Amino acid sequence: MAAKRSVSTRAAKARIAPDNVDFLRESFRRSLVAENKSDATVESYIRAVRLLSEFLRDGGMPSGVVSIRREHVEAFVTDQIKRHSGSTANTRYRAVQQFFKWLEEEGEIEQTPAAAAYAGNASRHSL
16 A cells, blocks of 8 residues: 555656746755755745745646746735735745745746845735
């Protein structure tokens, strides 16, 4: 039974496109650990990227990193501002910004959609 489970797990992972946020999130984690980021920083960044992925999926938006645009990141930030404090929303935006910066450095995307996305001073917003 264990062998069958492992095959199923591999098959499920194989269905995730290599440019998918979820697929690249683990590579991002390894990069953060290799940069000797604190455990708290790593977990904060990874959680923000997971939340972005869930938001995109639940909203029917693209999950392939080359297809994610400024408006998708802005919608995520707006959602975070509505659900959480401005400080939390800003922290998550900054984490997502670092993810896209890393993707750009790795050559996965040509330009980060998060650089131009509005975060403003999210801590001043309270919706």
